[in-house]
Amino acid sequence: MMSxxxxxxxMRHLIxxxxxxxxxxAWAATLxxxxxxxxxxPYVSANPRQxxxxxxxxxxxxxxxxxxxxxxxxxxxxxxxxxxHEVWAVVPFVPTPERVERYLLSDTLYARRAKFFYYDHGSxxxxxxxxxxxxxxxxxxGGVAGYWYESLFKDAGIELDMANNDQINFRKxxxxxxxxxIVDENVGNYIAHTQFTQQAxxxxxxxxxxxxxxxxxxxxxxxxxxxxxxxxxxxxxxLRKSGAYDDIVNRRKLVLMPSxxxxx
Numbered sequence: 001m002m003s004x005x006x007x008x009x010x011m012r013h014l015i016x017x018x019x020x021x022x023x024x025x026a027w028a029a030t031l032x033x034x035x036x037x038x039x040x041x042p043y044v045s046a047n048p049r050q051x052x053x054x055x056x057x058x059x060x061x062x063x064x065x066x067x068x069x070x071x072x073x074x075x076x077x078x079x080x081x082x083x084x085h086e087v088w089a090v091v092p093f094v095p096t097p098e099r100v101e102r103y104l105l106s107d108t109l110y111a112r113r114a115k116f117f118y119y120d121h122g123s124x125x126x127x128x129x130x131x132x133x134x135x136x137x138x139x140x141x142g143g144v145a146g147y148w149y150e151s152l153f154k155d156a157g158i159e160l161d162m163a164n165n166d167q168i169n170f171r172k173x174x175x176x177x178x179x180x181x182i183v184d185e186n187v188g189n190y191i192a193h194t195q196f197t198q199q200a201x202x203x204x205x206x207x208x209x210x211x212x213x214x215x216x217x218x219x220x221x222x223x224x225x226x227x228x229x230x231x232x233x234x235x236x237x238x239l240r241k242s243g244a245y246d247d248i249v250n251r252r253k254l255v256l257m258p259s260x261x262x263x264x
Contacts (some may be wrong), residue, residue, distance in 0.1 A: 063235035092215035109260035129208030140178035
């Protein structure tokens with residue numbers, strides 16, 4: 001008959017084995033996927049209250065049974081980290097022919113409009129909009145270095161006054177360093193209402209022209225990533241169909257456009 005001491009020792013071994021099995025199972029069930037990004041509220045931010053994608057990725061992660069962790073860094077560093085396989089993916093980026101060829105792209109996370117904002121100094125009557133980009137050649141226009149629209153303006157023969165971020169451009173716009181700035185509609189409204197609370201009513205945007213863009217997640221081309229990205233896309237589609245995606249958008253008062261599937 002087993003002694004009390006032996007029984008106790010046996011029980012400790014069973015508990016230890018169970019803990020190892022539980023920890024292994026829990027680890028396997030909560031795969032962490034690190035995603036590089038930069039501060040870009042209201043789309044993504046270290047402050048969850050100002051981060052649409054924090055809430056979106058949390059729901060997608062629950063569906064996929066993975067955990068997404070955002071790592072914040074400058075945009076150019078995001079791509080360097082992706083190429084060095086230091087992160088699983090980067091977000092949000094606009095698809096370009098080069099990116100489509102080089103990386104795996106998710107389906108569209110959101111589609112938005114880039115618009116031309118101006119500051120009403122009371123000295124100019126701005127029309128509602130213009131027919132095309134060529135009509136804006138007579139204006140001084142601000143942009144952000146490295147953004148997707150650089151080639152667009154270069155092809156139109158328009159030289160942009162470049163800055164490192166949209167916040168700097170709005171400060172320049174307010175003091176009339178230039179006439180217009182091109183910026184994402186939601187980002188522009190966010191900057192105006194959070195950083196220029198007293199002057200927010202003086203920032204406006206032209207109705208036209210505007211530029212629609214799909215925004216996606218990019219991952220390295222790899223068989224394992226192909227399967228993970230397929231699961232990600234299916235989870236995203238389920239959120240759209242269930243209405244959970246629209247709930248997030250409406251609660252955060254974002255102005256988005258109908259989106260398509262931009263993945264490859």
